[in-house]
């Protein structure tokens with residue numbers, strides 16, 4: 001379809017169907033039915049098979065007309081894209097709609113106290129029973145688990161196979177007695193991640209994704225999607241929730257809850273957007289050293305933005321064609337965040353010490369300085385990205401492995 | 416000039432080390448961080464009365480022990496290692512050095528003994544903590560000694576008994592003393608990134624200060640050198656502690672069937688950090704020895720401050736990074752040092768400003784020659 005045709009069809013749809021007085025879910029159901037909620041997705045699953053360029057037209061029209069789109073915030077995106085890539089047809093039909101309408105929030109249950117970088121070393125136990133999987137173990141650092149209805153879960157279903165082969169990937173209902181979520185406080189004072197205790201939690205047999213023992217391949221898709229998200233930065237998406245009408249009011253409420261764990265995420269990314277203004281306001285812009293450091297930061301942020309656009313123009317959605325290049329973007333994002341914190345420190349001088357009402361930009365700079373360390377850890381550490389880039393992109397010889405053979409024989413923490 | 420610590424100094428280090436290992440545990444640090452004044456009066460009394468620490472570097476004629484920057488450095492290194500919470504840096508180092516360098520004789524006789532024995536906790540009010548050349552822009556003194564203006568960052572401003580103040584006079588900078596409870600003084604606690612060192616904003620409105628000395632540019636430079644070197648010691652102490660604990664952590668944490676410390680990426684990073692620490696330590700100790708030998712206008716104090724600050728900050732970043740998720744939690748102690756590192760980095764001038772100052776000093780020396 002030409003871009004003009006897309007625009008015309010979408011506008012006609014909006015004229016006919018959109019009203020700010022609809023409930024949020026009702027409106028999104030209409031979007032979904034017409035394929036406008038996720039135009040990049042296959043037509044068989046709520047989408048329109050659009051290219052990135054075509055999908056951009058859709059988001060432009062949404063932005064121009066202040067239209068509320070599908071729910072986007074949080075790990076629900078990871079769940080959706082992974083299910084789309086690896087789920088059964090029943091799983092797609094059952095789970096994707098309520099992700100898009102925002103009725104269900106999700107979380108990512110991957111990391112454990114004993115295995116973070118080494119995700120394939122997960123030791124949460126999944127036992128197959130007659131009509132369900134029985135799950136026992138502990139997960140940790142799970143962002144938004146305290147708001148989640150469902151989780152994407154990696155657990156070990158076989159202890160005798162080599163580690164990558166004994167993993168299975170599940171969709172787990174968080175609202176059950178066997179799941180206990182406890183928030184964890186971070187060094188920046190927020191508590192957006194949690195520990196999750198799984199005690200005889202159950203997963204219906206149908207909610208295994210990709211097949212028994214195929215969990216690693218599925219998890220790898222989730223991780224690539226996550227890393228690209230880092231590289232791309234936060235998507236704006238949501239229209240001004242200030243507009244009047246039921247749909248906007250409900251959206252505002254949804255965003256308040258969904259965004260709560262992410263309030264400090266822009267700070268985690270180093271807030272390079274504030275640098276020029278701060279440097280001008282403080283007069284630090286006059287200093288030659290500061291100018292150089294700001295220019296370096298601009299080089300990094302601009303190149304990262306342009307590169308991410310180029311990468312996403314090359315690929316389709318749905319998990320296919322996901323490149324290890326996501327690791328380059330992720331590594332870049334943490335270099336940027338660190339450099340931004342460095343420049344903020346230079347600009348602020350001694351007042352970088354302050355974090356209260358007297359501090360720069362209402363405490364945003366202070367929060368930036370103590371949030372930046374997260375970005376080089378979350379979603380896979382810098383060291384892990386470098387390993388992936390070296391071994392998978394550059395094709396350098398692999399590190400000798402010490403963790404082959406049956407999983408139960410591999411040295412682990414606490415043994 | 417000295418190149419290593421003397422036997423007596425080594426012995427002193429052991430005593431000080433034992434004291435802070437006992438009295439500045441992370442449990443104690445965390446408890447004090449949550450309080451308003453941020454220090455334990457009993458520990459303060461002990462370190463003052465039993466060990467006499469606040470008077471270490473002050474002249475004997477004014478009640479001090481007559482030791483110098485090296486012994487003071489030993490104390491601060493241990494304080495940095497254990498993240499000691501208390502008004503030592505503000506009172507003994509900042510206010511103590513300011514009075515010693517800028518004060519007139521009568522004021523020193525009257526005030527220094529009480530700072531030296533810890534019975535009075537003073538703090539220095541400098542209206543700019545970025546560079547010596549910027550001091551005096553905000554706080555003004557009338558010829559009669561009425562002080563007006565505001566300093567946004569005063570260390571331990573809420574708990575100090577006495578303020579020692581550098582203020583702009585009609586010509587030059589003067590030194591003033593003022594009771595913290597005097598009329599025309601307003602003290603407001605400020606939140607700091609670093610909860611283990613309390614800061615306040617102090618606003619003066621026609622407050623009646625006592626003039627106790629004058630501040631020449633040379634003396635202010637000397638003051639900046641002495642305090643920067645003291646702070647550098649605190650930073651290398653903190654950095655050394657972080658490296659020790661981080662290396663230990665990498666030996667015990669397993670991923671991929673092996674200790675993470677067996678990955679070359681982490682070995683190399685730790686090796687680089689040790690090099691940076693050894694250089695920062697060398698620079699800091701040498702700066703202390705130079706100051707002790709009364710060497711004037713050398714690059715070493717600024718070099719020490721710049722290198723120690725970069726080292727401490729790099730170390731703190733790595734200490735979190737090498738722990739992964741646990742390093743980003745409140746419950747893990749690493750962030751306490753990270754936050755101290757961030758604040759020490761900018762207190763008394765950021766590294767890039769100290770590097771610029773080094774070149775200024777070198778150029779001036781050439782111009783003179």
Ligand SMILES: Cc1cc2nc3c(=O)[nH]c(=O)nc-3n(C[C@H](O)[C@H](O)[C@H](O)COP(=O)(O)OP(=O)(O)OC[C@H]3O[C@@H](n4cnc5c(N)ncnc54)[C@H](O)[C@@H]3O)c2cc1C
Nearest residue numbers: 110111116117141142143378379381383678736737739740
């Ligand atoms: C803010 C935040 C949000 C998060 N959200 C989630 C979430 O929603 N869901 C979820 O499941 N997890 C989440 N995580 C967890 C995150 O994915 C892990 O913390 C991360 O993968 C590192 O694992 P770890 O913490 O166990 O550290 P470890 O794996 O123990 O790593 C410790 C150090 O060892 C290094 N290391 C490990 N292996 C190697 C190697 N082979 N070569 C070189 N160096 C190595 C690491 O790079 C790191 O420096 C989150 C983390 C953070 C900080």
